Amino acid sequence: MRLPDPLSPLRDSRFAWYYSGRLISTAGSVIAPVALVFAVLDISDSATVLGIVLAAESIPLVVFLLVGGVIADRMSRSLVMQLSHLLSAATQGAMGVLLVTGVAEIWMIAVLAGLNGTVLAFTFPAMQGVVPQVVPRTHIQQANAMLSFSRNGLAMIGPAIGTLLVVTVGSGWAVLIDACSWLIAAAFMAKVKLPPALARSPIEAPSMWADLRDGWSAFTSLTWVWVVVVAFTFLNAIHAGAWITLGPVIAKDTIGIKPWGWVLGAEAAGLLVMTVIMLRWRLRYPVRAGMLGITALAAPIFVLGFHPTVLLLLVLAFVGGLGIEIFSIGWQTAYHHHIPNELLSRVASYDALGSFVAIPIGQLTFGPLAGVFGARDLLVVAAIAYVVIALVTLLSASVRNLPAGDLATEPPGPARSSAEAETT
Numbered sequence: 001m002r003l004p005d006p007l008s009p010l011r012d013s014r015f016a017w018y019y020s021g022r023l024i025s026t027a028g029s030v031i032a033p034v035a036l037v038f039a040v041l042d043i044s045d046s047a048t049v050l051g052i053v054l055a056a057e058s059i060p061l062v063v064f065l066l067v068g069g070v071i072a073d074r075m076s077r078s079l080v081m082q083l084s085h086l087l088s089a090a091t092q093g094a095m096g097v098l099l100v101t102g103v104a105e106i107w108m109i110a111v112l113a114g115l116n117g118t119v120l121a122f123t124f125p126a127m128q129g130v131v132p133q134v135v136p137r138t139h140i141q142q143a144n145a146m147l148s149f150s151r152n153g154l155a156m157i158g159p160a161i162g163t164l165l166v167v168t169v170g171s172g173w174a175v176l177i178d179a180c181s182w183l184i185a186a187a188f189m190a191k192v193k194l195p196p197a198l199a200r201s202p203i204e205a206p207s208m209w210a211d212l213r214d215g216w217s218a219f220t221s222l223t224w225v226w227v228v229v230v231a232f233t234f235l236n237a238i239h240a241g242a243w244i245t246l247g248p249v250i251a252k253d254t255i256g257i258k259p260w261g262w263v264l265g266a267e268a269a270g271l272l273v274m275t276v277i278m279l280r281w282r283l284r285y286p287v288r289a290g291m292l293g294i295t296a297l298a299a300p301i302f303v304l305g306f307h308p309t310v311l312l313l314l315v316l317a318f319v320g321g322l323g324i325e326i327f328s329i330g331w332q333t334a335y336h337h338h339i340p341n342e343l344l345s346r347v348a349s350y351d352a353l354g355s356f357v358a359i360p361i362g363q364l365t366f367g368p369l370a371g372v373f374g375a376r377d378l379l380v381v382a383a384i385a386y387v388v389i390a391l392v393t394l395l396s397a398s399v400r401n402l403p404a405g406d407l408a409t410e411p412p413g414p415a416r417s418s419a420e421a422e423t424t
Contacts, residue, residue, distance in 0.1 A: 008142060009139050009142055009143040010146075014192050014193055014194070015134040015135055017188050017191035017192050018134065018188075018189070018192045020188050021085075021188030021192070022127075022150065022185070023150045023154075024184050024185045025085065025088075025181050025182050025184075026150060028092075028178030028179070028181025029178055030151075031162040031165065031174045031177060032092065032174055032177075032178035033162070034158070034159050034163055035165060035171035035172075035175055036053075036095075036109070036113075036175065037248050038163075038166045038171055039104070039109070039166075040106065040109060041248070041249075043104070043106055043109075046367070047246060047366070047367035048371075049106060050363075050367070051241075051245050051367045052106075052364065053106065053109055054245060054363040055359075055360035055363040056110040056111070056113045056117070057113035057117035058356065058359045059117065060115075061117040061118070061120050061121045062121075062352075062353055062359075063121070064121035064122070065349045065352050065353045065356070066349050066353060067122075068123075068126070069215060069345045069346040069347075069348060070211045070215070070345075070346060070349075071125075073125075073129070073211065073215075073342065073344075073345040076194060077126040077127075077130055077133075077345070078190070078192045078193065078194050080122055081126050081127065081186075081189040081192070083122075084119050084120075084123040085123070085182045085183070085185050085186035085189060086182070086183070086186045087115075087119045088119050088123070088179075089180070090179075091112050091119065092112075092176075092179035092182060093179035095112040095113075095116075095172075096173070096178075097172070097176070099170065099172030099175060101172075104172075124348070125345040125348050125349045126345060128345055128348035129344040129345040129348070130192065131144065131332075131336055132336045132344065133194050133341060137336075140333055140336045141278065141283070141404070142279060144329050145278040145279045145329055146279070148275040148329055149276065149279070151271075152268055152271035152274075152275055152321075152325065153268075153272050158265075159261045160262065160265050161174075162261070163257060164261075167257070167258070214346065215347055215349065215350055216350060218340075218347050219346075222338070222339070222347070223396060224287055224334070224398040224399050225339075225347065225351060227396045227398065228287065228291065228331075229351050229354035229355050231389055231392070231393045232354070233354055233358045234358060234385075234389050235386060235389055236355055236362070237358035237359060237362035238386050238389075239297065239301075240360075240362035240363050241362030241365060241366030241369075241382070242304075242305075242378070242382040242383070243300075243304075245362070245363050246367070246370055246378070246379060247260070247304060248260055249375065250305075250375055250379075251263070254308045255313070259310045259313075264317070266313075266314040266315075266317040266318045267318065267320055267321040269318055270317070270318040270321020270322040270324070270325070271321040271322075271324060272321075273318075274326060275329070278325070278329045282404060283326075283333065284403060284404060285401065285404070286333050286334045287330060287399050288394065288401070288402070290326050290327030290330035291390055291393050291394055291399065292323075292394075293323035293324070294324060294327040295387050295390045296319050296320045296322065296324075297323060298320075298383040298387045299320060300313055300316040301383040301386065302380055302383035302384070303316055304376075304379055305375070305376040305378065305383065306376070306380055334402060334404065335347075338402070
């Protein structure tokens with residue numbers, strides 16, 4: 001039976017295996033972060049200590065991203081994903097055992113988080129380059145929307161499930177579920193056979209340094225990429241410090257742990273709704289739309305600082321989720337249309353390095369800053385700064401006017417329905 005157009009990428013078995021593997025690993029991963037946060041807070045009720053543990057994962061991720069990008073462009077991305085998934089299963093499994101047995105200490109959790117971050121530095125660039133290898137250009141936005149749909153659908157219920165596990169059986173079991181999901185997903189990734197023609201020989205890649213230089217040249221030549229990456233250096237620091245680090249701390253003292261899980265679920269619901277829309281709605285200028293959309297995330301941060309109430313936070317978190325997903329799918333679509341696949345993992349690693357480098361800074365600094373200026377006042381200022389930074393990127397014509405892609409040069413695909421009319 002012919003699949004509907006929104007599901008057309010699944011006609012290729014390679015994408016179907018990749019999609020299934022991502023679905024399984026994501027099912028565990030959306031639960032683990034909530035469990036980890038409250039596991040740390042149970043051991044040490046301190047925003048500063050929580051920031052240190054979160055940064056322990058973020059810092060190795062940043063440090064090894066460039067190496068991960070080179071490896072993903074030089075080796076089989078399928079093999080890189082298999083190995084990294086197995087290693088993630090090992091690190092999360094060890095952390096889960098420590099938590100379940102009650103012997104976990106902060107330094108143990110931090111070390112394992114650091115190992116997990118190192119593995120993710122290789123997983124992320126490899127995954128960035130898979131979609132263009134297994135999906136026709138005419139269906140790239142649909143493939144990205146499908147991946148987002150599964151991720152966001154699970155993320156919508158993940159925080160609630162994670163919170164439920166925390167208050168019932170404990171956070172260790174949630175982390176063990178995540179470990180099992182990585183293990184199963186590794187077997188699925190073994191089925192993703194990528195085109196051998198894209199593999200790079202030692203002659204084509206004489207050294208890792210040469211690959212890094214080529215990736216840097218490609219990254220700096222794309223104005224729309226580096227302008228947005230510079231902006232997200234600050235935006236991610238605010239998000240990591242204000243929403244992820246201070247958010248649960250303030251929520252615990254105001255609206256409560258369970259309602260905070262609902263708020264995170266509402267954000268995920270917004271992500272999910274937008275992915276359904278994006279299966280049919282083509283963005284003519286994806287980066288412009290994304291930068292406008294991402295400003296919505298500032299609203300729940302502002303309310304959390306100004307006057308946290310559950311109902312308003314639920315609504316604004318939902319709207320924030322809509323905006324985040326516009327950026328996410330728009331950014332991925334622009335990437336897959338405008339960056340050569342043989343450079344994609346390296347450019348993505350420079351992108352991730354620039355975007356993520358400030359995350360541990362935000363995680364480490366917002367706790368102490370909250371102690372000096374007050375957590376809620378700090379969130380109000382951070383929310384205002386978030387909007388200003390996002391809108392400043394639109395001063396660049398390269399960001400404003402980058403099209404989704406030249407459809408006239410793309411290989412033939414299924415006829416588009418009227419619901420797929422191009423729009424900003």
